[in-house]
Amino acid sequence: MRIRVGAVMLGLLVFAAVTGAALAGTGGSAPQAAITVKSLGNETFVRSGGFYKGALATLRWSRLTITVKSGDSVTFEHADKTQDPHTVTIATTKAQLPTDFDEAAPPTCKPCAVAAKHGGGNGPPKHWVLNAGKPGLDTLGDSIALAPKGPHKTATVVVSAPAGTTLYYVCAIHPWMQGEIKVT
């Protein structure tokens, strides 16, 4: 697997310390989360034979599709075996999701370009939450960063998109980690 990441994403990959401000724009004080989506799996590299060394990554979200009511909150949790951070970066159409690594780094997919704005260089993200539109998850420009440990291991966010819409999300670091939020 050719993993080419931009400087910002590389920074997200290598940070170890967990610092930063408390989550902002996530719907206020501790709403009761009905649904938790966890990152699962690991990065396991296997030889596929011959001169080519293929790679298989089992990192994934625990749920592909969730259905929530507008205004409900969802908790995203780093629960996989890696020390990689993740992003939950909103796309408003399925077509905005990357279909290969090259689309994600350098970012040509719209949500991937959004996730680059978490910033932080080689340290922790400068911004753990990016918000556009209403506070919460509702449109392109919304993104959350998750850390492997510490206070940003989980993030609980309100789904503020109106009933009848479908949101998608992608981890800009592992662009095959994608999911769907149906809002009723």
Ligand SMILES: [Cu+2]
């Ligand atoms: Cu990830």
